[in-house]
Amino acid sequence: MGVPPEQDGPRLDGPHTDGPVDSERFIRKAFETDARLGCELLFRHYYKPLCNHAVRFVLSRAVAEDIVADVFCQFYANGTFAKITQFYGPFLYKTVRLRAYNYMRDETKRSTDLSAADGVASSDAQHPDAVTHYEDLYHDVERAIDTLPPQTRRVYLMHRFDGKTHADIATELKLSPRTVEVLVRRASHALRDLLRAKWSLVLLAVSSWLTA
Amino acid sequence: MKSSVTKQLLMDYYAGRVTALQKQLIDDWLREPANEPLFYACLHERELAQVQYEPDLSAALARYQTFLYQQSDRVITDEPATPTTRGRRWHVGLRFWSIAATIVLLLGVSGWLFREPMLYHIYRTAYGETRSVQLTDGSRVILNANTRLLVPRLGFGAGTRTVRVVGEARFTIVHTPDHQPFVVETGPNLTVTVLGTEFAVFARPRATRVVLMRGKVAVNYQPGGRPETRLTLQPGDMVTLDGSGKLHRQTLPKPEQQTAWTDHQFVFNNTSLREVGAMIQETFGLVADIKGERLAQQTLSGSFDAHTADEVLTAVAEVLDIRYIRKNNRVIFRSKTD
The missing domain is CATH 1.10.1740 (Rna Polymerase Sigma Factor; Chain: A)
Incomplete structure (x- = not known):
């Protein structure tokens, strides 16, 4: 002990x-x-x-x-x-x-092309050798979410965090389902672009996961 | 180097307020395994202080308990092989009982605070909540949503063990050395006497059902003034008391489906939308309004995991290809063509 x-x-x-x-x-x-x-x-x-x-x-x-x-x-x-x-x-x-x-x-493996994903999965991303990689990852995610316009962020978090469907969000916020869909897609793309610039190591993981 | 990593530095680090050099410092510091407990203790403290959302602990715990008690006993094998002395065993036992007594005491106090009759400990669940309760005799009861379990304060375990349930619950009964019967009352007329181990009770205005998983139970039914009926169930049997006061017995091929709710599973087997609506009302407190008789009679089959009313509603709507609108505590189902 x-x-x-x-x-x-x-x-x-x-x-x-x-x-x-x-x-x-x-x-x-x-x-x-x-x-x-x-x-x-x-x-x-x-x-x-x-x-x-x-x-x-x-x-x-x-x-x-x-x-x-x-x-x-x-x-x-x-x-x-x-x-x-x-x-x-x-x-x-x-x-x-x-x-x-x-x-x-x-x-990542599920939704990007395999040759690209393999390079990530088999090297650093699988077992981050440094503990600080974990904090780096969620800090970047947090910062990226923070840069979204308020309405987009709200819709995206309802979708991603609460797991609500587009239809539910539309009813709750009194938006059209189409608007919700567009906002979610726009948020996913914006986040992917922001993270791509910053986060090259698990780029593929993050981008594909955010658009999922 | 070691002394320069402080709790304050770690807190800044979790919050993303450190320089690249400080980060490197922490990485190096953590290569020493002895520093790990401090790192994670501070992380834990931070997660307790900076809550992002409130997970439903009681529902998750109930699922975990169900899982634990479905698994076989696990014995710690790494213990030193030295024989345990009698004295130590006694201490361990005492400690265990003091923990158990504290839990019972806490439950008792909370039961009293929520008042209701002074005669009973009342365990209750809200809409959408499940809960696992351990009784003083070691028997375990898992309560489904919107359910009350009443356990007498005095006399439980002295001669007989009688409880009352309003709602839906699954019982796992412990056999006592002196063969005390365990009796579940579901209302004025119907009682279940336990001769064996595991069964589920459904006692709501819509119907009364008893399903036996393992062992043996007897169901006694005595409608006002008439002679008593007694049925003894075999595992897999289900007894239903319908609205007109008749008892039906049937053997289920998959009795465990009746308690799928203990895993937050919803199982439908040729279930009509009308019955689904009744179930949603019992479990989540939502009033279902189904537009059109043909829609109400549509049936669905299948099972899925759902923790919230919205998850159930979305799945049902998808399977039946219909629409639903939720307003406060009302749900309206309508067909897409309307």
């Missing part, structure tokens, strides 16, 4: 000890008696923040929630919990981040 990081030195300026690390002690005790109880407690503790994190990458709540739920199911079914000797949080976050990243890669 390693030394918890909060005892590691004076560089922490926040009241970190009552944060997630501390509450994991309680969860770890639960795992000693009942793995299901442990999993349930972990789920209660991490489900919401993990969904919130995943959605930064995939921009769709349904996809984010699927990824997180699936990670938890495998966590129990594969007995992963038994292999973790220190903290559960880092494992869960790492797995969810990788899955969110790969989700975009798979979208």
Whole structure:
């Protein structure tokens, strides 16, 4: 059992000890008696923040929630919990981040020509070697969304984030379905162009995924 | 180098406010695995502080619990092979029971705060919500949307275990060493006595149904003043009490379809749009208005995942090739040619 990081030195300026690390002690005790109880407690503790994190990458709540739920199911079914000797949080976050990243890669494979996609998928995009690539990706997505005109952004997020159909959005915003369709397509293209200029590494993944 | 990565720097980094050099610094710092817990603990803290949307935890948790209890038991194998001492086992047991007691206490307190009769713990679900409840005897109940489960505060587990359900629920009953029966009341006239393990109850104004998954249950029906009818079900049997007060028994080829809702699945089997409308009303609280008798009699078959009313409505409309308009808590179905 390693030394918890909060005892590691004076560089922490926040009241970190009552944060997630501390509450994991309680969860770890639960795992000693009942793995299901442990999993349930972990789920209660991490489900919401993990969904919130995943959605930064995939921009769709349904996809984010699927990824997180699936990670938890495998966590129990594969007995992963038994292999973790220190903290559960880092494992869960790492797995969810990788899955969110790969989700975009798979979208690429499905919808762009294979020769181009292969080059991306087999090199850096599959397992980003640097942790900072993850943050780079969702920051760029965020910034790109930010540059859209308000109405376009609103329609696009209703479509992408809430998973609403064009017809639903049209009814809700009192627009014609055709307008909604045009705005969604325009947003997808604008985002692709913005990201293309900035983000060459996972260019294919992002562009094809945003137009999907 | 190590000391220059602070929590503040990490927070700035998550927010996208660091320089390329600082980014490089963080990357190098993270190559040391001992630094990982801090990195993710701060990330976690940030996601808790900067909420982007509110996922439905209770529905997701109910699905996860269903998944967990469908899986076989998992034992932690990596534990040291030293024999557990009696003392430690006792402590672990005590801790477990104190957790269980706390959960029961919390549920009890919340039940009391929501008042209703002082005699019952009331577990309820809103429209569109499902919930898993563990009773004090270890039995598990999954409640579908718009459902109430009443568990007596006093006497539950002492001699008999009797609960009452209004709505729809799936029960997984734990057998007690002293063979206590488990009884589910669905109204004044119909009760289910559990002799075995897993079954589902549907008790709404539209109809009353009991489906047995595993084990054995008896259904007692006593309409006002008339003699009691008792039916014993085999796994796969479904008993329906129709509006005219008659009991029907049938054997279902796929009884698990009746509890597909525990996985947020909607299963239609030659189901008329009228029945779909009733189901949408029960589950989501939407009043369905179907324009035309021919439309109401159209049927659909198939199963799909849906978490919201809109997902169900969109799928139904697509399959039947019709239109729907949703206004507040009303849905109007009409054919495309109208």
